[in-house]
Amino acid sequence: MEQRRMELRDVCVVVFDEVALFELAVACEVFGTDRSAQGLPTYDFAVVAVEEPPLRSAGGLALDTPYRLDRLDTADLVVIPAWRSVTERPPEPLLAALREVVGRGGRVLSECSGAFVLAHAGLLDGRRAATHWSYTERLAADFPAVTVDRDVLYVDEGSVITSAGTAAGIDACLHVLRQAHGSEVANAVARRMVVPPHRDGGQAQYVEAPVPPQRHAGADGLAAVADWAVQHLDEPLSVEQLAVRAHMSSRTFARRFLETIGETPARWVLAQRMGHAQRLLEQGLAVEEVARRCGLGAATLRSQFARARGTSPSAYARTFRAR
DNA sequence: CGAAACATCCGCCACT
């Protein structure tokens, strides 16, 4: 895999009639807010009108901006908020501009139904993509060349990133930040925004269950076992061992874990280990040592890290160091 | 790299 150092200086978000304010605001908040006083990076940030202003947001707010599509020429990243309609083809000049951004090595990031814009541009063909769970079937049906993943918060396909419903756009933007500047910076921005630095699990856990069922509030050993596990990531953590700690059979433990946390035990453990590995790599530890402290063989760490983060551990450490 | 050993996950179902 080619490991280009990720440049992130110039970020644009596009607006059009009936643009959703929340998704627009996510991009403005993450990339358009000056946090240089906290030692955090700043960007050349622009809100770019796709259609001739004055525009009306969803909700009826009047929007204006001096920037037009030619502003995208220098963008390293273009954010597409939720598109207004799953049936309407977006303006051709926008689609062309987005293809050009990707063509010259820039990245595009869609939020929610913004995935339809990228799909219309042909940028999702042969790739995996995410969108709001209520649109996944429509997207898959209308664009058979796209592999729709209905079970994640966002999908990073390199030059093309798609995120799921509404607030998942925050996760995707923080992910981009993490790639460009490391998780210290991403975590600092998350802290300032008062959101979790990294949410595990997909949007499946939010579908029709905004509040996870808490049948026996408190006395349920799951949270305690999860806490214990993150303190002991260097040890073997099989489902069976965790079940013993939770005083349940492995069958029941696995079932309740999935219901409560939204992920299967082994997947969750692996996600915790990858997060730990990432932090340790940033501290400059050798890959062998990182593997040991994450309870994994070095070969396993390498393959799982590559899969989870899209880079090898050593390349990640090097990129992080070089910034 | 691929094969063999191993773990996980999940539907099914009997049992409280």
Next chain:
DNA sequence: GTAGTGGCGGATGTTT
């Protein structure tokens, strides 16, 4: 009758 539990087996995925 209803709800939760947990053993089993096989498909699938992971590790060595």
